[in-house]
Amino acid sequence: MKRIxxxxxxxFTQFLEGWTDCFGETDQATVLAAYENIKMxxxxxxxxxxxxxxxxxxxxxxxxxxxxxxxxxxxxxQPEWVLKCYPRSGLGFKFRLQMDNTVGIIxxxxxxxxxxxxxxxxxxxxxxxxxxVELAAGAGFMQxxxxxxxxxxxxxxxxxxxxxxxxxxx
Numbered sequence: 732m733k734r735i736x737x738x739x740x741x742x743f744t745q746f747l748e749g750w751t752d753c754f755g756e757t758d759q760a761t762v763l764a765a766y767e768n769i770k771m772x773x774x775x776x777x778x779x780x781x782x783x784x785x786x787x788x789x790x791x792x793x794x795x796x797x798x799x800x801x802x803x804x805x806x807x808x809q810p811e812w813v814l815k816c817y818p819r820s821g822l823g824f825k826f827r828l829q830m831d832n833t834v835g836i837i838x839x840x841x842x843x844x845x846x847x848x849x850x851x852x853x854x855x856x857x858x859x860x861x862x863x864v865e866l867a868a869g870a871g872f873m874q875x876x877x878x879x880x881x882x883x884x885x886x887x888x889x890x891x892x893x894x895x896x897x898x899x900x901x
Contacts, residue, residue, distance in 0.1 A: 736808035736877055738771050738782070741847045749801030749849050750787075769803040770869055781874030783819070784852070792856040792864040797831065800872075805848035808839045808877065816875045818854065826864045827857040830873070837875070844893050 740746070746766045750757060765787045772782035784802055792798050806814055816835030822828040831853040842848040852873055856864045866872055882888075 733879075735812050736806050736814070738804055738806050740766075740769055740771075740803055741805050741849045745847045745849050746787075746801060746803045749803075749846070749851065753799045753801050753851070765868070766803060768869065772804060772875060781817070781876050783871040784816070784850075784873040784875060785869050786866045786872055787868070789868045790864075790866045792828070792854060792866075794856050794858040794861050794863065797853060797855045799851060799853045802850045802852060802873075804850050805842055806837060806850070806875075807842050810839050811879055811881070813838055813878055813880055814875045815878055816850070816852065816873055819871055819874055822864065822872060826862050827859065828864055828872075829855050829857050831855055835873075835875075840891075 741749075743763065743766050746769075747759070747762050750762050750765070769787050770785040772784045774780075774782055784804065786800060787803050790798055790800065808814065814835075814837035816830070816837065818828050818830055835850075835852065837848075837850060854864075854872070856862070858864075
């Protein structure tokens with residue numbers, strides 16, 4: 732196996748900013764407790780391709796509703812690798828829980844963005860059966876898989892990333 736990446740927590744300042752953006756103003760002690768309990772992504776078995784990501788706090792997503800979650804996680808990875816993020820298959824199967832961008836793509840240079848490469852996830856409960864998704868604090872809800880990629884022989888990209896969603900098309 733190639734060892735090409737390392738998960739880290741973002742700073743508390745960055746987590747607090749992300750939390751406030753997602754959930755609004757919250758007592759700082761509550762946010763600090765969530766931050767201190769962040770679990771690093773990990774594989775469940777030696778044969779697992781995906782690293783499970785865990786919720787920093789309990790969350791409820793009603794049918795047809797969307798929730799943005801600050802994971803408190805960033806990832807440093809070698810160039811020519813990408814982290815592809817998907818909902819945990821059981822949640823998709825049972826609840827039609829979907830990521831709003833279908834597949835999250837975390838590029839290696841996102842780590843150096845002003846937001847410290849903080850990974851956010853936006854989920855929608857697309858249940859057609861009226862099922863509510865209940866995620867306990869620390870529950871696995873997403874999995875990330877590292878994939879190596881190539882570029883074309885005539886590629887001349889020299890842009891510098893600073894941000895997440897849509898930042899490279901500005």
